[in-house]
Amino acid sequence: MSANSFSTLPQHIAIIMDGNGRWAQKRHMPRTVGHAKGAAGVKALVESCAEKGIKYLTLFAFSTENWKRPADEVSTLMGLFVQYLEKEMGALAAAGVRLKVIGDVAGFPAELQTRIHAAEVATQNNQAITLTVAANYGGQWDVVQAVKNWQAANPSADVASLTQDQLAQHLSTVGMPDVDLLIRTGGEQRISNFLLWQAAYAELYFTDVLWPDFDQAQVDHALHWYAQRTRRFGLINEQIARI
Template structure:
């Protein structure tokens, strides 16, 4: 399919899976996979922006990832500094704005500072939003939103719109819900990622490990997305 004929999703969310297995296959330490995965983030961010994506959300670190070996967690916590130190100028050049989903208060000081600086440095950008899910878990995010609404509504009923606005993804409005969720490396589950927002998302799974994922792979995912009919529980003339 010609690129001009591909329907580009407004909001693309990616579960970047397979860094460790990529490294193991090459007899390298797991952190080598994470380092290469960081380079892939840079390439895919620019590719998504060039293709016209409005929001790109990347599952960078989940609330469950704290259970990994301490050495790996420490390395992952150091990645934002390395990433943003070298990539923020490119983000600004490409008019990409950085935001973060999840509870950053539990992150190490240097990680929070790197994230805060990237958010501040790109705050004037008006192009694609690059949302990093850091210390993010969908269940915890929903629980936080519910507790917030209980505190502020004092027994009154709550609308879906209010719940959506109270989630971490409220800052992505009007593109809170991903149109397309991509997971690399062959696993076929959401793993506590945007569970509420993905109720009607199209899901795309690829065996390609994240460090090997390219702009062409992204286009192929969009190609597949373009062939689908999104009905949101309704019907179209073709399905009547």
């Protein structure tokens, strides 16, 4: 479905890709199979968003809390990340996709850090869409790091002088617009420490569909839902009408 099919498109979509493990368990398969199935659909999603004219897509791949999961599941998630960078980034780069990874990547194996850096450098000039992968990421961590980075850049400044605009320049998503539409699959209705600052005025779309089943039809349904929303940003309807 083309961009013209939607009256209003979000500029920035963020997705919490939840339900991989449950998808597999419902089919009497290991949870790791669900993660592999979920990862397989990312390429099509990115390409679809780019075709529609959506400029930013951010995916929550691995949270700081995910380290507490069983070791084999964590290992599988790391392996899928490496595999994705190996097999898919060439095609995505050719399609004009820019890759950005946010989070504490220093906590990952050296091989994965090297591949992440190489993929970011190789795609840094692409402009069709920015695919941001949040890995070993937490929204609270992001804000704390931003404060530390601001202080490092302004060692003689008093923190009392820090403004919201200044802090935003030190978040991991600097240069990107705030989230317009945040989608969570899998039936849960919480944002789980994901882009807390950036999603302050996002429209929140929750669906019971498990991530491996979140296909193009589901994406279109979310976009149609978004198009029906009236985004007020703290204003009232009469004020919006005058803008």
